[in-house]
Amino acid sequence: MISDDVAVPLRHHVVVLSLPGVLPLELGIAAQVFSMDPNYELTVATYEQVVPVARSGFSVTGAAGLDALDKADTVIVPGYDDVDADVPGAALTALRTAHGRGARIVSICSGAFALAAAGLLDGRPATTHWQVSDQLQRRYPGIEVQPNRMFVDDGDILTSAGVTAGIDLCLHLIRIDHGAAASNSRARFLVAPPQRPGGQAQYIDQLRSRPSSQELxxxxxxxxxxxxxxxxxxxxxxxxxxxxxxxxxxxxxxxxxxxxxxxxxxxxxxxxxxxxxxxxxxxxxxxxxxxxxxxxxxxxxxxxVGTSPQEYRALFRQEARADVTSPRRPPVLSNLTGTA
Missing domain, CATH: 1.10.10.60 (Homeodomain-like)
Incomplete structure (x- = not known):
């Protein structure tokens, strides 16, 4: 029994905002990293009671609605499938309000488009998946888009590149909150490197820009x-x-x-x-x-590219060999607190 005069440390409250067409891996990354960490309390919030997951044949039922953002210490917006779709106005208002009262705002992959639509990235550096970084820059010219970065930490607003770069950013958040030892411990649990060398450019299929016409x-x-x-x-x-x-x-x-x-x-x-x-x-x-x-x-x-030729070869030659020699195994699914 805990004595009444012993203060119980409050856990950092992370709210993952699942928008329509949410990308399942990015939602899972945020939930997996923080739902099983004793330093954090996780809530999955949805704009609607049931949110379809992008091209997957299943949906997500959130444990809470947009009002969960009112008490969040950190709000994470995973990527969603259709970056041309309008983000619900109520969700944008909830993001702006959360940021205005001091919550840390984070996006994974195309979730940066929601932050941009809310006006939270104006005049700031940010990144997103390399496939849509040009689109983000064209649509929101006031953003300093940095397409080669794995993630961008701009203090109270952080953005990551696509998919597994969300793991890099989530581990970075733990490093900020609780130090390198806590981040390294979480990385070992996830079987992920605590920090990856290089930037997003090493994953872009073609660095040279594609021409808009064929005159030359x-x-x-x-x-x-x-x-x-x-x-x-x-x-x-x-x-x-x-x-x-x-x-x-x-x-x-x-x-x-x-x-x-x-x-x-x-x-x-x-x-x-x-x-x-x-x-x-x-x-x-x-x-x-x-x-x-x-x-x-x-x-x-x-x-x-943000890395050395030797590091690049070690990464991609190793991945190529693994693709050829490693047997395919079915994915291991984990129960995610706050999702269904």
Whole structure:
């Protein structure tokens, strides 16, 4: 029995707001991380009594409604399927109110679109899944979208990239609240790394931007076929039969970047393919792609991918081998407090 004069420490109250079309893994990540941690109290809240889960054939019944946000210390918005869908006005109001009274607001993946719709990301840095980061930036130009980040911690508002980056962010929250030892312990329970090296860029399938038109398609094709050679803007202008300034302007209009920046991304894309599929040494990969000597390859990877070529190869070659050699096992489902 606990004496009346002994204070019982209050647990940090986390409310996971499940919006229509919620992505099941992202909802599960937030619930799994915090529902079984004794330092936290978890509530799953829904806008409606029953919320459909994206393309899954089942629904989620929340333990509470939007009023749960009134007492939340942290509100987490997992990603949802249709980022073009209007977020219910009552949900946006509840997010703004929670933030206004001092709650920490967190999004996983496309949940950033709900935070943006509520006006909470205006003038702030944020990230989301790399597939929709450009869309977030176009729709909300006041946000400083950082598509290469696993997560962005802007104090009272935090956003993560897609899917498993939500684990990285949730562990980061525990690290903030209770220190590295607590975060590491939770990571071991989840069988996840406490912190992953590099950024989201290492998971993007193609770094080079996709063109909006094909006027300079033959020039770009030639760049891809000859990337091992030394290529200058003057070379490209001559092939396009344009003045240098005209070529640069039209190239930027089509791709959103300069010719040499696009070529560097294309070279890194090719280097990533070689790192994943071959055992070629870094020195030879640098020659094959035109990235140069090993030091130049490492510098380009750190600057654009956020990790080293060796770390990238270790991650993706290992995953490739696991895909081939590991038997498929059925998923293990856990009971999640506050969900049904």
């Amino acid at each position: 398609a033959t020039v770009r094709d030639w760049m891809l076929e000859n990337m091992a050679a030394t290529i200058t803007v003057d070379d490209l202008a001559a092939r396009a039969h344009m003045a240098r300034r005209t070529l640069v302007r039209r190239f930027r209009n089509e791709t959103g970047t300069s010719p040499m920046a696009w070529l560097t991304d294309a070279r890194i894309d090719r280097a990533r393919e070689l790192l994943e599929a071959t055992t070629e040494p870094i020195e030879r990969i640098g020659r094959l792609t035109g990235l140069g000597n090993p030091a130049s390859v490492r510098a380009a990877f750190h600057r654009r």
